[in-house]
Amino acid sequence: xxxxxxxxxxxxxxxxxxxxxxxxxxxxxxxxxxxxxxxxxxxxxxxxxxxxxxxxxxxxxxxxxxxxxxxxxxxxxxxxxxxxxxxxxxxxxxxxxxxxxxxxxxxxxxxxxxxxxxxxxxxxxxxxxxxxxxxxxxxxxxxxxxxx
Amino acid sequence: xxxxxxxxxxxxxxxxxxxxxxxxxxxxxxxxxxxxxxxxxxxxxxxxxxxxxxxxxxxxxxxxxxxxxxxxxxxxxxxxxxxxxxxxxxxxxxxxxxxxxxxxxxxxxxxxxxxxxxxx
Numbered sequence: 001x002x003x004x005x006x007x008x009x010x011x012x013x014x015x016x017x018x019x020x021x022x023x024x025x026x027x028x029x030x031x032x033x034x035x036x037x038x039x040x041x042x043x044x045x046x047x048x049x050x051x052x053x054x055x056x057x058x059x060x061x062x063x064x065x066x067x068x069x070x071x072x073x074x075x076x077x078x079x080x081x082x083x084x085x086x087x088x089x090x091x092x093x094x095x096x097x098x099x100x101x102x103x104x105x106x107x108x109x110x111x112x113x114x115x116x117x118x119x120x121x122x123x124x125x126x127x128x129x130x131x132x133x134x135x136x137x138x139x140x141x142x143x144x145x146x147x148x
Numbered sequence: 149x150x151x152x153x154x155x156x157x158x159x160x161x162x163x164x165x166x167x168x169x170x171x172x173x174x175x176x177x178x179x180x181x182x183x184x185x186x187x188x189x190x191x192x193x194x195x196x197x198x199x200x201x202x203x204x205x206x207x208x209x210x211x212x213x214x215x216x217x218x219x220x221x222x223x224x225x226x227x228x229x230x231x232x233x234x235x236x237x238x239x240x241x242x243x244x245x246x247x248x249x250x251x252x253x254x255x256x257x258x259x260x261x262x263x264x265x266x267x268x
C-alpha cells in the first residue's frame with residue numbers, strides 16, 4: 001500500500017474530525033465553542049506533524065480511534081455548555097450526527113483494505129425426485145385424515 | 149451512559165493528567181498542550197493509542213473548572229512564526245500540586261498500611 005493512499009486515509013480521518021467538531025460545537029454561544037474548535041485544530045496539526053508517527057494505516061487508525069472513542073464525551077461536553085433550549089434541539093441532532101460520523105468512519109476503512117477473497121459457494125442441494133415428494137405429502141396428509 | 153461521581157473526585161485519567169503535569173513541572177516544563185499530554189499519557193501507560201479528543205479535552209476542562217489546572221492561549225506571534233495554529237497551554241496550579249501530593253500520599257498509605265496496636 002503506497003504512502004499516498006495511507007496518507008490520504010489520515011487526511012480523511014482529520015477531515016471527519018473537523019466536521020464532527022463543527023457539528024457538536026454548532027449553536028453554542030460564548031468562547032467555549034470557538035476555543036474547542038481551535039484546540040482540536042491545533043491537536044490535529046501536532047499529530048499530523050509528529051515525527052514519531054509515520055504516515056500510515058496505524059497512525060490513521062490511531063486518529064480514527066481518537067475521534068470515535070471520544071464521541072460520547074464530545075456530546076456530554078456539548079450539553080454541559082449548552083443552554084436548556086439548545087439541549088432539546090441538539091439531543092436529536094447530535095445523535096444523528098454521531099451515527100453518521102460512525103458510519104462514515106467505518107466506511108472509510110474498507111476503502112483502504114485489500115479485497116477479501118470470497119470463498120466458493122457451497123455445492124447445490126441434490127434434486128429431490130418428484131415421486132419422493134409425493135410420498136412425503138401422502139405421509140403427512142395421512143396424519144390429518146379422519147379415522148374411519 | 150451517564151456515570152455519576154462524587155463532587156470533587158477525580159477519575160483515573162484526570163489523576164494521570166495531574167500526575168504527569170507535576171512530572172513535567174519537575175523537569176522544568178511548566179506548560180503543556182493537549183497533544184503533549186496525550187503523548188505523555190500514551191508513553192507513561194505503555195499504550196499504543198493516544199487519548200481520545202473528546203475524553204482528553206473534557207478532562208482538561210474539568211480540571212480547570214476544579215482549579216487544579218489553569219490555561220492560557222499562547223502568544224499568537226509564536227504560532228505565526230512557526231506556521232501552525234494557536235495552542236492552548238495548561239499548567240498545574242498550587243491546588244493541583246497539593247492534589248498530586250495527596251494522591252501520592254494516599255497511594256503510599258494504601259501500599260504500606262500502618263500497623264496498629266491489637267487490643268489485649
